[in-house]
Amino acid sequence: MSIETEIQPVGSPAVGAPPAVAAKCSASRRAVALGAFTSAYAGLVHLVVAPEHLGHWWVFGVFMIAVGVGQIGLAGWVLRRPGTSSAMVGILGSLAIVAVYFVAHTRGIDIGPAGDDGHGGGHDAETAGPAAIAATVGELVTIGAFITLLPLMLRRRVVNLLGALGLGAWALWLLGGLG
Amino acid sequence: MALTRREMLKLGIAGSAAVALPLQRVVSGAVAQTRIAESSLPAPFTVPFAVPPVITPHRTDATTDYYMLTQKQSTVQILPGINTPVWGYNGIVPGPTIDVQQGRQVLIRQVNKLPDRHPIAGYQPWTSTHLHGSPSLPQFDGYASDITRPGQYKDYRYSNTESARTLWYHDHGVHHTAENAYMGLAAFYRLHDPLEVSLPIPKGNYDIPLMIHDAMFATDGQLIGDDHDHSGIMGDVILVNGRPWPVMQVEQRKYRFRILVGSMSRSYRLKLDSGQMMTVIAGDGGFMPVPQPVSVLRTGMAERYEVIIDFANIPIGQRVVMRNLPRSDSDDNNISYTHTDKVMAFDVVAPSSSSANNEIPAVLDPNNPVMALQPAQAVARRTMKLDRSKGQWTINGTSWADVVASGYKKVMANPKLNDIEIWTIENASGGWFHPLHIHLVDFKILDRNGLPPLPQELGPKDVVYVGENETVRLIMRFGPHLGKYMIHCHNMVHEDHDMMTQFEVGTGGPDPIRAALPKWGSPPAP
Known part of the structure; x- marks a missing residue:
């Protein structure tokens, strides 16, 4: 059974539904609202810091704007059409952004005018500032909220994948792979 | 359905990695190191003096001396009985001295075998080696963004056509020059010529x-x-x-x-x-x-x-x-x-065990072309203002970040080959003194705050001390090479943050980054 059929439209509880089903719908609505809110919040943070990144290199700035607009758009989409598809897009999109954040602030990403041709320049791992941390926390909450919207089997796979990624990151750190 | 405890645990592992690991770099960098007690330092004038060893070439041919230097970490006792990790050329601090005769070409294979990360600051120690005092080609000048990463090596070539002088080679890697040099990447390079040999000065x-x-x-x-x-x-x-x-x-x-x-x-x-x-x-x-x-x-x-x-x-x-x-x-x-x-x-x-070369001649080098330059020869005059803005050190309001953002196109000056110019260096802010280094050229100091230069400045220079609230005028001829060269404060911390810009002599000079790329691997001696 897909989640599209599980989740009632926000604001219209199932009339005469059993208490357990009603509670499940209510929890799903809260998850949708929380995930949408944190996604929009992370998107706003990205838009706020976009001018600063534009100053470094226009591609960085455009990336920030695209991420910000995408996260706010995702929030609207999930609120309008809550379901497995929008939840999975939210999870994978947020995960990708967290991954970029993780690499940029541990190893550094060697692209941009200082790193053209894979040579020259030299990009340090960036210092994680308050805005970056705030956006990342928002994205992690988004992922956690949207996971609860997934069907059981898919949900189990996604959680296992995230757990494995987390363990891998910690192992890399312990082995000195993150410097 | 709400998250189960097992799911919370798995997501907690992932979330904590995502948040904490990027932050640990900030936290570890902020850990205060405790300064060693003064009582544990050696009393002044108790440690015997020593000079760095002179290195011999790996091989020579009719025109060139070949060296290989490995930038690597080692542990030394700078303070007696206390081990200090350092980064040195061939693992020693200062690095080995290189002696060169004028006109002999030198090739130095610089091999970066530094650790993947700085032990405290955590950055990757890329390097770029500058032979300070040499009019090197752009690709061999230690251009800050021409970096050699750990595991890479690069061959630097020097023609040594300039007059006898004391040079030094040191790291110039973008944003980490101070940390790399502080760890020990610096050494002497002495260039000798017939004039020096003829002078009866101590040798x-x-x-x-x-x-x-x-x-x-x-x-x-x-x-x-x-x-x-x-x-x-x-x-x-x-x-x-x-x-x-x-x-x-x-x-x-x-x-x-x-x-x-x-x-x-x-x-x-x-x-x-x-x-x-x-x-x-x-x-x-x-x-x-x-x-x-x-x-x-x-x-x-x-x-x-x-x-x-x-x-x-x-x-x-x-x-x-x-x-x-x-x-x-x-x-x-x-x-x-x-x-x-x-x-x-x-x-x-x-x-004295020798009376030879025990004089101070009345005349040393009366014919140095730099000291013959006259203001009337100048075809352009420029002003460089040294300042600090939004936490960054700047020259005329710009920094190396602006050069990088322009794709290395932005230049502060574009003299033609052999043009003579007068530059006025203003440090009006009074916040700090700035020893300004202009790559490629030697210059003559014309005046300091409108007064004659200090006695020790009455010779050819490539660094000028610009004190707080001082204005200094310099005259120089741009050459002998075309290309882009750096201008920067030699307070290496200022240089890293980000008091560095560049000028270009003429057009069409070699690309300082791409004309001689580093290579990966452990190379043989050249």
């Missing part, structure tokens, strides 16, 4: 390099690199050739000392406690026209002054101390500690 065992710098040590022996909000790294230990306040045994005769301030941020006012004069015979760009005696030698980072000190009239058994006077003005940005007013000592222990 051989009486020609002594002195690399002066300061450092601070943690209780675990690590170097403390606090840059005081990007203002400067200041140490409480004065090192000469890597030894704390050493004592040197000398004969009753003249010695030639090649003084190089290798400090990251500290300037010095050197004076002998015997009251003797030091006679300056050469500056950054080689011999002065005539010797210049000084009682106090003010010198900033990267400046080189060759001085002759005469111990002939000092009784055997007497000690002469080279002191570092505190600055008299209220703008002193150097941080003083108990023993930073001392540099080294000379114990006179024997009569």
Whole structure:
């Protein structure tokens, strides 16, 4: 059974539904609202810091704007059409952004005018500032909220994948792979 | 359905990794290192003086001397009994001295075998090697963004056509020059020519390099690199050739000392406690026209002054101390500690064992073309304003970040080959002193605040000390190469944050980054 059929439209509880089903719908609505809110919040943070990144290199700035607009758009989409598809897009999109954040602030990403041709320049791992941390926390909450919207089997796979990624990151750190 | 405990655990592992691991770099970088107690430092003038070893070429042919230097970490005892990890060329600090005859070409294979990360700061130690004092081609000039990463190597070629002088090679990697040099990546390079050979000045065992710098040590022996909000790294230990306040045994005769301030941020006012004069015979760009005696030698980072000190009239058994006077003005940005007013000592222990080359000639190099430059020859005049804006150090309001953002196209000046220009360097803010280094060229200092230059500045230079609220005018001829070259403050902390820009001589010069790319791997000797 897909989640599209599980989740009632926000604001219209199932009339005469059993208490357990009603509670499940209510929890799903809260998850949708929380995930949408944190996604929009992370998107706003990205838009706020976009001018600063534009100053470094226009591609960085455009990336920030695209991420910000995408996260706010995702929030609207999930609120309008809550379901497995929008939840999975939210999870994978947020995960990708967290991954970029993780690499940029541990190893550094060697692209941009200082790193053209894979040579020259030299990009340090960036210092994680308050805005970056705030956006990342928002994205992690988004992922956690949207996971609860997934069907059981898919949900189990996604959680296992995230757990494995987390363990891998910690192992890399312990082995000195993150410097 | 709400998350189960098992799911929470798995997501917690992922979430904590995502948040905490990027933050641990910030936290570990912020951990305060505890400065070693003053009582654990050696008493001044108890450690014997030493000079860095001179390295011989791996091989030579009709035109070229070939060297290979490996940048690597090693552990040394700078403070007796305390192990300090350092980064050195061939693992020694200072690195090996290279002696070269004018006109001999040199190839140095620089191999970066540094660890993947700095032990405290955590950055990847890419390097770029600058031969300071050499008019090198752009791709061999240590262009800051022409980086060689750990595991890579690069061949640097030098033609050595310039006049005899004291050069030094040191790291210039973008944003980490100060940390890399502070860890030890610096060494002497002496260029000799027939004029020098003909002068009866002290030579051989009486020609002594002195690399002066300061450092601070943690209780675990690590170097403390606090840059005081990007203002400067200041140490409480004065090192000469890597030894704390050493004592040197000398004969009753003249010695030639090649003084190089290798400090990251500290300037010095050197004076002998015997009251003797030091006679300056050469500056950054080689011999002065005539010797210049000084009682106090003010010198900033990267400046080189060759001085002759005469111990002939000092009784055997007497000690002469080279002191570092505190600055008299209220703008002193150097941080003083108990023993930073001392540099080294000379114990006179024997009569002179050789009377050869024991003179100070009345004339040294009267024909240096740089010193013949006249303001009327200038085809352009430019002003460089040194300032700080939004936490970054800038030149005319721009920084290396602007150069990078332009794809390395932005230039502060674009003189044609062999153009002569006058540059006015203004440090109106009064916040800090800035020893400004202009790559490629030697220059003549025309005046300082409208007055004649200091006596030691009456020779060819490539670094000019621009003190607080000072304005200095320079004249220079741009050549002998086309291409892009850096201008920067030689307070290496300022340079890293981000007081560096560039000029381009003519057009169509070699690309400083792509014309000679580094390679991966462990290479054989060249």
